[in-house]
Amino acid sequence: DAGVIQSPRHEVTEMGQEVTLRCKPISGHNSLFWYRQTMMRGLELLIYFNNNVPIDDSGMPEDRFSAKMPNASFSTLKIQPSEPRDSAVYFCASTLMGANYGYTFGSGTRLTVV
């Protein structure tokens, strides 16, 4: 298995632009998570899905952030419009719900908004 695949690895964009981050979870996993990592706030859970359904999006900072999971093998996190304070590393992780296997993280997308 190739693990959790995220793209792009790096993204530099101008303030106000739309940014879309992509994630392919491990095949067979039924829970998917989006985290944001910054020096100041550490790892923050933004949203998670079980069986493609969003369960808890209380961590999404504001309406500029949205996430979708149209099928079991793909998810997107969109920021529109982007702001400099959104600069961070965004991680996607997946697991098998209820199995306590732990999460498998992707390598992350480093987003820089200038």
Add this chain to the structure above:
Amino acid sequence: QQQVKQSPQSLIVQKGGIPIINCAYENTAFDYFPWYQQFPGKGPALLIAIRPDVSEKKEGRFTISFNKSAKQFSLHIMDSQPGDSATYFCAASTVYNNDMRFGAGTRLTVKP
């Protein structure tokens, strides 16, 4: 969101030393406590995990100690090596919601 408190923020030890990282949690519904290791430019990777029905778990040089009554758990790294230099995160979740919450992380440096 900070339901898991981790200390220290950073730690420097000599090769062969035994670094200890501590975590405390609040939510008594948590029943799964993993530790993750993160190297620069990489995502966190599961290192070792424990359930609250045991007080200790060892995997190689890594040991988790768990104190359910105190709602605390810790990671010990025996015979630490420079290759163990990384950021370590404790975490906690429930089996039903899988909404894992992470500690703030500890940056460990093992000097040769």
